[in-house]
Amino acid sequence: MFFIPKTIKRLFGTSAEEPLVELTRILGFKPGNPALYRIALRHVSCSLTDANGFKINNERLEFLGDSVMSTAVSHYLYKHYPTWDEGQLSKRRSAVVKRAVNNAMGREMGLQKLLKIRPEALQNGHDILGNALEALIGAIFMDKGYRHAEHFILTKIFNTYKELEEGLENETTNYKSVLLEWAQKRHTEVEFRMLQEPRRTGGIFVCAIFMEEKRVGLGRGLTKKDSHQQAAHQALDTLNIPLPGICKS
Secondary structure, three states: OOOHHHHHHHHHOOOOOOOOOOHHHHHHHOOOHHHHHHHEEEOOOOEOOOOOOOOOHHHHHHHHHHHHHHHHHHHHHHHOOOOOOHHHHHHHHHHHOOOHHHHHHHHHHOOOOEOOOOOHHHHHHOOOHHHHHHHHHHHHHHHHHHHHHHHHHOOOOOHHHHHHOOOOOOOOOHHHHHHHHHHHHHOOOOEEEEOOOOOOOOOOEEEEEEEOOOOEEEEEEHHHHHHHHHHHHHHHOOOEEEEEOOOOO
């Protein structure tokens, strides 16, 4: 079992009377360690700081949940599609764990109602609900173990994926990778320049993208990664580069 340090418990509270009805509905079970799920639903813009100066938000759980989800989907595909080669398995896994799918699933589940986030983050952020979903998976893994997390992924996400697939066909979120792949094929150099980096948590990062000393994209976000993605998205529009759809088997 995973234990939350006492200093973090004090920040989040441990009262058994706190309403967990909506979260329980989303999860399909009652959380064993509610503090973990409150961390999972706390965006970096609303980070707390414990007595030791440690920032508390959902980024670490997001990192963990991303790996758990990839493993669960890989395991499912390996078992259920024995004739597929590595390329086919990789394409389908990439489609299912795609940010667009996670964002859509986060909206379907209603995570926006539970997420602790600053209003400006919703305007400048990127993949917020998808990241929160991954953090939630990380919390389930730490609270209940891998099998419980795998069950949640396969029943709540993978089974719904086909219903969402058509609507997500032309949606992509990894704009930076698309842009870099396009530039590499044309032997074109892409330069990401940070125009603004905040000194305080919750400040806005500003990134510009240049090609041959010409600015083709500008992006803002609450993290450097977000600003890169937003700038890349604008650059793709500026250069009229088409976005790839979700791969189909």
